[in-house]
Structures are given as C-alpha cells and as structure tokens.
Amino acid sequence: MKIVVAVSGINAVDNPGPGTGICKALKESDLDVRTIGLAYDAMEPGVYMDNIIDKSYIMPYPSGSREAFIERIKHIHSVEKIDIIISALDAELPIYMDIEPVLTEMGIKMLIPTKEMFKTRDKLRLKELAETIGVKAPEYRSCTSIRDLHDSTEEVGFPCMVKGPFYEAFKANNIGEAEGYFHKIAMAWGYPIIVQKFITGDEYDVVGCGDGKGNDIGVFAIRKMTLTKLGKVWNAVSVKNDRLIEATKKVVSGLSWRGGFEFEVLVESKTQDIYVLEINPRFPAWVYFAAGCGINLPERMVKLLLNKEYETHSNYDSGKLMIRFTNEMIKDIKDFEQISTTGET
C-alpha cells in the first residue's frame, strides 16, 4: 500500500516554497509514495506538476478559521487516507502546531517543532540563541513605527539590513531606502520590522532535520553562490565545513529540535566569525539539493514517523553544484477550471 504524504508550499515561483522539492525527493526515494499537494492558490505551479504531485487540493488560508482548516484536512483525509503531512511554510506552522493533537487522533503524523521551539528561533531572540550555540548574532533592533526605524538605524548605522517578520530582507544604504523597505515589507508581511547590522561576508545555509530528542537525522551545508533579488538562493555549492556543522548540531541538541529546518549563517570576511542570521522552522526550497547528494531528509522524516529504519549519516561530497532554472509547462484551461471550481485536481 502506498504511503500518502501531503505536502504544502508547492508554490514553485520566484520566491519558491519547498513543497515541490520535498515531493521530488520523496518520489526519488525507495518509498512507495502518493504525494498530495496542499495549495493556497489555483496558480501554484505544483498543482500542475503531476509528475511529482499525484493530486492537489486547495486549502483555506491558515490565518482564517481553525475549524475550516481542520474540516478541509478531514475531507482530504476521508478521500486520501493521509499518513503524514509535511508543512513547508512558516506562516502555516502555528496552526499546524495548534492542531497537531487533532491530526494525531485522525491518524495523521507530523514532525514539526513545538511552540516553544518555534519561539526560541524567532528573529527577535537570535542573540540568546547565538550564545547557546556558541556563534555570534548581528546587532539588530525591532521596529513597529517609523520613529523606531529612525532610532534603530541611528544605533545600528548604514548600510543595514531591513527584514520582515517572516520573509524578505533588503540592504538599505540610507534612511530614504530604509523607509521605503520598511513600508514595502510591512504592507506584505506586517510587523515587527527588523533592522540588522550589515556584515560583509559569505552566506551559508545548512538544511537538517531533528528527531525531537536532541539528535539530527542528517545535515547538509551549502555556500550560496547567487541570490535572487528577493534574497533567495539560486545557485549553490555543497561544502564540508566542520565549524558550521558543529554549530548546527548544537542547534539541534540545544533545542531538541523536532522537524526540518534551515540554519542560515554568514561568515564574516575579515574575521571568519560565524553569525547566525536565521533559523527557518521547515525545510528550505533547495531541500532537493541535499536529496540529490544522498541526504534525502524528506524520506528520512517519513521513515522516522512511520517507525521504519532510516539513515542518519551526513556523508556527502563537497563541490556539488545546484543550478536552479526557470521552466514552462503547457496545460489545458480545463486543468485550471478543475482546480478553480472543485478545489482539487
């Protein structure tokens, strides 16, 4: 019998969600998987990628009614008999953390952080976290008004990074630019806006997964080679950096992290000091890169949840390149009609 895994974040757009990478990794694993896409919009590309996503459903927004969200999952579960949900979007994690006991009763398993873990990796608590894992955190201030922004930029200095609570970050060279980014981010993602000291260096990322008992089930590190204007990694190279891996393992053990995560750091050019930038509480959009190099974390997560044997090693080659590219699919308007009118493919 196929294992049914529902995956969100199938918006493979210019600010890509991790869902399609997760599904691709699962389809290439040794598991016999039926993948279900949980979309929030009929135009999410994953809805149409029937080579890796067997069926898709439109979900109600996670910011809406909790009951409507549960009802929708109940309906999908009644049809699909979901074994596992892999949540891949920051904005929906709070509702999944809230309803996990309900899902467990329904027989659906998830490996996600607890509310306490989720709070600990909050951008506003980075300094605390950095101390715990023995790295540095860039100086930052939290702003909810233009007055705060002025005070913060005076303290932090220019250039600085202006960041949203969930997504987006821009480098501001003066107060005019900072104000522009402040409004732009607040309109899209709300408050608080974070003003962070700009540090010259290279950005590195580590993807991993914690078992919730202080152990990781595999980690994989990259250096970002090129980024999009939204700051998303476009090309990357795999690296074997012991200091980075050690810091990542401290995150997992220190927080007893449960679920997928992305550990984003910057290594300062002048000092080679590691600065933690962010810990994203889910797999990143480039998670397939790790799978393609032998560290298939979605597969390991599914096996862990189903009490199957899984690998935990992090043995991979450095010097492997990830080349992301744009692509087009030609579909019929009937496909759009189907998902738009019935909410499923």
Added chain:
Amino acid sequence: MDRDKLSVLAISDSGFIFDPVTGHSYTANATGLRIFELLKEDKSEDDIKSVLMEEFETTEDEVSVDVDDFIENLKKYFLI
C-alpha cells in the same frame, strides 16, 4: 605560515582550485600552480623562489614579486 589548509584544497591540472570548506573557487596560472605544489611540499619561500628562477629562467626580482604577491593573496583568502 599555516599550510594545513592546503592539503584539503582540490587542485586540478588546469589550475582550478576548490576549497571544500568555504565553497570558494579560484584559478591559478602555471606559476601559481607551481607555487602551490611547492608550498604543499613544505618548501620555504626562499626555496620556492630558487626553484622558480631555475624552472622559468627568470630573475630573482621578478620571482620575488610573483611569490610574495601570490602568498599574500593566499593569506587574504584564508587559504594559508
């Protein structure tokens, strides 16, 4: 000069150098490549200069500039 890092670098005959720890890559010309080899053999800077003078049939002044610049760059990129 700490040369431990040189042993982990992947250096191809074409002069392409990849640092698996930082993910950075560099290209070196024939002279740079030879300096790399000699550094890995634990030769002193003076020995390296002597070898290059002989192999490239050039003056001590020219070789000194090349070796000093190259080693300075390696330090700048944290390769030694």
